[in-house]
Amino acid sequence: MTSQAPMRIFDAHCHLQDNRIYRIAPKLIRKATEVGVQRFTINGIFEGDWHLVKQMADEYPSIIPSFGLHPWYVGERSPNWFENLKGYIDSTPSAAIGEIGLDRGSYGRIVNFETQVDVFQKQLEFAKSVKRPVSIHCVNAFGRLLEILQRVGPFPEAVVLHSYVGSSEMVSALAKLGCYFSFSGHLTFHSHAKAKKTVNLVPIDKILLETDAPDGLPKFDNSMSSLLHAVRRNPHASQNDLENQSQSEDTNDATDEQSLPEEKLNHPANIRAILTYIADLRELPEEELAEICYKNAVRVFSYEGSKISPL
Numbered sequence: 001m002t003s004q005a006p007m008r009i010f011d012a013h014c015h016l017q018d019n020r021i022y023r024i025a026p027k028l029i030r031k032a033t034e035v036g037v038q039r040f041t042i043n044g045i046f047e048g049d050w051h052l053v054k055q056m057a058d059e060y061p062s063i064i065p066s067f068g069l070h071p072w073y074v075g076e077r078s079p080n081w082f083e084n085l086k087g088y089i090d091s092t093p094s095a096a097i098g099e100i101g102l103d104r105g106s107y108g109r110i111v112n113f114e115t116q117v118d119v120f121q122k123q124l125e126f127a128k129s130v131k132r133p134v135s136i137h138c139v140n141a142f143g144r145l146l147e148i149l150q151r152v153g154p155f156p157e158a159v160v161l162h163s164y165v166g167s168s169e170m171v172s173a174l175a176k177l178g179c180y181f182s183f184s185g186h187l188t189f190h191s192h193a194k195a196k197k198t199v200n201l202v203p204i205d206k207i208l209l210e211t212d213a214p215d216g217l218p219k220f221d222n223s224m225s226s227l228l229h230a231v232r233r234n235p236h237a238s239q240n241d242l243e244n245q246s247q248s249e250d251t252n253d254a255t256d257e258q259s260l261p262e263e264k265l266n267h268p269a270n271i272r273a274i275l276t277y278i279a280d281l282r283e284l285p286e287e288e289l290a291e292i293c294y295k296n297a298v299r300v301f302s303y304e305g306s307k308i309s310p311l
């Protein structure tokens with residue numbers, strides 16, 4: 001896999017600052033780079049991880065920072081949360097806004113929905129006012145989302161529907177608003193027929209790829225198993241790899257990496273599997289889809305102040 005065609009891939013939404021993978025993030029970034037990932041947008045989800053997002057973006061030119069209050073953490077926000085968010089955006093010209101959103105699923109249900117709406121709308125209006133793109137999480141609330149987007153929009157910068165698993169019926173109304181649809185491993189848990197219908201309704205210039213790592217590990221059927229082995233490290237390959245790397249690096253990293261429970265956690269190199277899946281659904285060569293999605297992501301993330309310039 002590593003030696004294959006030099007394609008450019010943009011992981012439009014992940015969480016390398018997440019405490020489950022943060023300590024091994026440098027290694028995960030290297031592995032992703034080896035399979036063609038050139039850019040990562042990493043999304044803060046609560047006030048407690050925004051400093052890590054900023055720190056990683058300062059350290060890695062490939063990382064686009066994004067700050068937001070995710071609906072699951074709305075109940076834990078501080079009285080100053082919005083001022084804090086503004087502070088991070090003001091001091092980080094390269095930052096986007098997200099992950100923000102609405103969630104009526106099993107996790108989101110425990111957070112008062114009207115409070116979620118208030119917090120979401122405040123961040124959405126803020127993103128519009130500062131002309132930054134916004135990354136949106138939406139579970140079982142697409143009707144309300146559409147109503148809010150129609151009311152608050154139009155948006156001078158992009159709206160990204162991250163890990164889109166909404167119905168195919170919603171695609172055209174959301175696409176009309178200019179939304180981008182970002183696909184991750186979550187889609188592989190839906191029926192192939194449903195996924196194919198949804199992905200093919202999205203305008204080609206509005207498709208993005210992401211991992212949502214460390215979540216969103218793709219599920220594979222038998223036809224994908226060879227890819228699975230190629231993309232994910234097996235324990236033996238990993239051991240050799242680590243032994244080689246440990247000659248020049250901190251050996252503690254090796255222990256950390258081995259302790260990553262790969263059966264459950266996702267990492268950005270797995271974006272190759274998402275690419276393969278979406279390319280199959282769209283009946284496009286992988287290289288062509290990767291380049292289209294890369295250009296789409298550059299369009300999204302090349303706002304004023306960004307690390308990325310328009311193509």
Ligand SMILES: [Zn+2]
Binds near residue numbers: 014015043099162212
């Ligand atoms: Zn996310």
